[in-house]
Amino acid sequence: MELEKELLKQKGKEVLKSLIEIYTPSGEEGKAVDVFERISNWFNLELRKSSSNSFYLGKGDILLASHLDTIKGFIPSKVTGEEIYGRGAVDAKGPLTSMILAGWIMNERGCSVQIAALSDEENKSSGARELVSSGSKYSHIIVGEPTNTTHIAIEYRGILRVGISCKGNPEHSSSSTSNVILNHIPAILEVSQLPSEYSTPSIVPTVIRGGDSPNVTPDKLYVHFDVRYPHGVTKEEIISKFARLFPNCEISVGESIEPVKVSSSTPIVRYLMRGLIKQGIKPSLVRKAGTSDMNILVSLTNNIATYGPGDSRLEHTDFERITLDEIYIATVTYVNALEEICLKH
Template sequence: MQLEKELLKQKARKLLEQLLSVYTPSGQEGLAKGIFQKIADELNLNLYVTSTNSFFLGDGEILLASHIDTVPGYIPPSILGEEITGRGAVDAKGPLVSMILASWIMNERGCKVQVGALSDEENKSAGARELVSSGKRFSHIIVGEPTNTTHIAVEYRGLLRINVNCHGKPEHSSSATDNIILKYIPAILESSQLPSQYSSPSIVPTIVRSGDSPNVTPSDFYVHFDVRYPYGISEGDILSKISEKFEGCDLTVGESIPPVKVGPSTPAVRALMRGLLQQGVKPSLVRKGGTSDMNLLISITPSIATYGPGDSRLEHTEFERITLDEIYIATLTYVNALEELCLKH
């Protein structure tokens, strides 16, 4: 099969328009089932639908894993020349389209590859967690997220969602002897740490609640911290720091995802680098400030990396857009990388 550029770009346009036409925020991924069945039929790939509404196309021991869910806020798809806009165009239906096309090409060539459109990545990664707990193993995994088309992500920070509940004594505000708000606002300021440099954790308060009466001091005080921390930082140290500031309060962890880091000699990383170099594109290895399904999927295989088309600065914005050229470059990168990984498998 020749990788005829215009043919692939037209297929990419059609596939992406289909996927963007269905609004699939986290929890509503099942709405895309009909689209995936149509894609599976057209590309001669088996379709598997899981209990979390993740969609798997094809069979194989190499996995291309992106996600089908998006953040809330529908943006209708539109096409202007070779640029496509719409909710999920960048994160991550554009990368998913490149992966579907690469899988189709490689399966036709005899290299068995599976594509996973995982669910709930923008929420609590139910699809990735389901895959990990299934016991399924892969020799290599490439995670499809926007990495500016020329970058390969080898590190993601970990995630902690910390809930702090404090309790005080309600009194009439005109004669109060204590105030739980005044007591714990300094603790928020002393615990917090805005994103400044990659090597330091960010500890950001995102929700603060207290009180329900205009003339009674509150009996409860709640704050939620969204924490992102790099490889090499201890989760326990972060929890101890916050607990020390909120002495007497109850701390619970709502979600915990460890950081992930792989080296440049990892087979998946090396294959992607060469996949770009074969096109005359110089690759760059990058670290990402957030988290992704890669943080969880590394437990399945150590040969893992993240790569995909699209400008990562447009993720979760009202201006999601991607070009067919970006999708084409990414498709060829996946194909080149898969050819190398299949030979080693």
């Protein structure tokens, strides 16, 4: 099967439009079952739906894994010339579209590839966690996230959700002798670190609750921190900092995902780089400030990297859009990389 550009762009438009026309915020991925049944028939790929409402197309120990869910906030789909607009166009139904096309091409060529549209990536990554616990084995994994079409991500920061609960003494505000909010403002300011250098953890307060009466000092204070930290920093270091600054408060850790980092010499990284070079495109290796399913799927194989079409600056915005050229370039990049894998597999 030749990679005829206009044909692939047309098929990419059909697949992506069908995906973004179904609004699938985290928890509502099951609504896409009819779309995946159509895609399965279009491309002759066996379809399986898991209990987490993840969808799998095809079989094999080479995995192309993107995610189906989006953040909340519906954006009507629209096609303007070569651009497609809509919620998820960039994050991550655009990358998923390129993966479906590449998987179809490689399966038609006799190279067994599985495509995963995982659920809940924008929330607790239940789709990726389910896959890890399933016992499935993979030799190579490419994670489909927007990396500006020419970048390959080899590192993501980890995440900690930290809750601080402190007790106070309720008193009439006009004669109060202490205030649990004021008592802990210095600690909140000292522990907080806005995103700056990649190598420095970001520790950002995102929720503060305290008090329920306009003239009584609070009997408790709750602060939630969103923490992102790089490879080389441990969560124990971060938690010990909270323990030092909030010695009389209860500290709880909710979601915890370790950072991930793979070597630039990892085979799948090299294959993706050559997949771009073959098109006359200079690739770049990047580190991502956020967290993705790659952090979880790395437990299945260290032969993993993230790559996909789309401008990552448009993620989670009301201006999500992607071009058919980006979809095409990513599809060819995946195919070029998969060809190398299959030759050596």
